[in-house]
Amino acid sequence: MAAMNRQLRLAQRPVGMVDDATFDLVETPIPELAGGEALVKMAYLSIDPTNRVWIREEPSYLPPVGIGEVMRGGAVGTVVESRSDAYPVGAVVTGLLGWQEHAVIGTETLGRVVPDGVPMTAVLNAFGSSGMTAYFGMTDVAHTKEGDVIVVSGAAGSVGSLAGQMGKILGGHVIGIAGTDEKCAWVTNDLGFDACINYKTEDVPRRLDELCPNGIDVYFDNVGGAILDAALARLALNARVAVCGTISTYNSTDLPDPIHFYFNLVSTRSRMEGFLVLDYLDRFDEGAAKILEWMLDGRLQAKEQIVDGLEHAPEALNMLFTGGNTGKLLVRVDPEA
Numbered sequence: 001m002a003a004m005n006r007q008l009r010l011a012q013r014p015v016g017m018v019d020d021a022t023f024d025l026v027e028t029p030i031p032e033l034a035g036g037e038a039l040v041k042m043a044y045l046s047i048d049p050t051n052r053v054w055i056r057e058e059p060s061y062l063p064p065v066g067i068g069e070v071m072r073g074g075a076v077g078t079v080v081e082s083r084s085d086a087y088p089v090g091a092v093v094t095g096l097l098g099w100q101e102h103a104v105i106g107t108e109t110l111g112r113v114v115p116d117g118v119p120m121t122a123v124l125n126a127f128g129s130s131g132m133t134a135y136f137g138m139t140d141v142a143h144t145k146e147g148d149v150i151v152v153s154g155a156a157g158s159v160g161s162l163a164g165q166m167g168k169i170l171g172g173h174v175i176g177i178a179g180t181d182e183k184c185a186w187v188t189n190d191l192g193f194d195a196c197i198n199y200k201t202e203d204v205p206r207r208l209d210e211l212c213p214n215g216i217d218v219y220f221d222n223v224g225g226a227i228l229d230a231a232l233a234r235l236a237l238n239a240r241v242a243v244c245g246t247i248s249t250y251n252s253t254d255l256p257d258p259i260h261f262y263f264n265l266v267s268t269r270s271r272m273e274g275f276l277v278l279d280y281l282d283r284f285d286e287g288a289a290k291i292l293e294w295m296l297d298g299r300l301q302a303k304e305q306i307v308d309g310l311e312h313a314p315e316a317l318n319m320l321f322t323g324g325n326t327g328k329l330l331v332r333v334d335p336e337a
């Protein structure tokens with residue numbers, strides 16, 4: 001009998017948070033490999049806010065996941081069978097391998113072979129899309145420089161915690177915004193941020209006035225909404241707003257609240273730029289080399305939070321929206337990983 005694969009397939013598009021009806025857990029035989037293909041045994045899934053974006057009806061930067069299709073998602077695993085020279089047995093591979101226990105790569109799905117010695121969890125965090133998003137967002141998009149006053153929302157999350165630390169390394173004065181006192185304590189005490197605002201219990205505009213009396217030079221936006229508006233209202237001259245994501249809108253079926261302080265971009269001659277980490281794929285080695293240097297120097301740390309079991313991936317996704325994660329959220333698919 002053929003070996004079996006378990007997959008989470010999109011059953012219906014959610015309204016708001018995902019629920020029990022959003023995905024079907026399906027058992028299906030692992031297909032025979034064709035020439036040029038390899039079979040990857042999944043170790044970890046990367047749980048990302050963009051997973052929620054991909055199951056919306058409307059297209060974004062990638063087409064929506066179709067009903068009945070395996071849920072799209074970043075993952076890492078090991079090649080366990082191969083008919084491909086590019087993916088030898090034993091190679092660690094990462095890519096959009098999907099929410100499943102095994103993935104066939106080499107034809108429709110491609111993977112990137114990971115250099116020896118990088119822990120699988122780090123492949124999805126500091127050396128994966130989170131690290132690269134933080135790095136290229138802070139450098140290429142925000143043009144962070146010595147002396148900048150930097151505000152980072154989603155500060156205790158995966159991208160935000162890395163972006164804020166990079167802001168410090170690049171010589172900035174960094175203020176985080178996060179949803180609990182524990183998260184604020186972590187980014188200030190452990191990660192070296194200069195201050196942190198709890199947006200659930202504090203008055204964000206007033207605190208920004210206190211903490212950034214001369215305005216904000218760089219706003220690294222992970223959340224959008226009212227926090228973006230508060231930052232726009234306080235831009236310094238020639239500020240840069242790096243639009244990384246707008247998690248406050250991903251579960252919503254309504255149009256986002258209006259942005260009131262847009263004109264400040266004009267009066268301060270500032271630049272607001274959206275970016276996608278996918279556009280930096282050919283520069284990942286450059287980002288990884290810098291991140292490795294900073295980690296070895298002890299100046300950059302990355303944290304992972306792990307949920308066990310493929311079947312718990314939907315609940316894990318919701319944790320991103322309730323603030324249940326600190327650092328990078330991963331699902332361990334292989335209990336032995």
Ligand SMILES: NC(=O)c1ccc[n+]([C@@H]2O[C@H](COP(=O)([O-])OP(=O)(O)OC[C@H]3O[C@@H](n4cnc5c(N)ncnc54)[C@H](OP(=O)(O)O)[C@@H]3O)[C@@H](O)[C@H]2O)c1
Nearest residue numbers: 049157158159178179222223244245246247248276277323
């Ligand atoms: N542009 C790109 O290429 C790219 C690549 C990767 C990620 N991103 C974006 O980067 C952002 C962060 O992603 P991540 O993977 O690092 O996730 P994450 O920050 O690890 O997790 C999401 C965090 O967002 C916070 N949050 C949730 N709802 C919120 C709301 N309504 N208002 C304010 N904060 C809220 C929660 O923390 P609290 O407890 O603080 O609320 C939660 O922990 C997302 O917007 C994502 O789409 C963009």
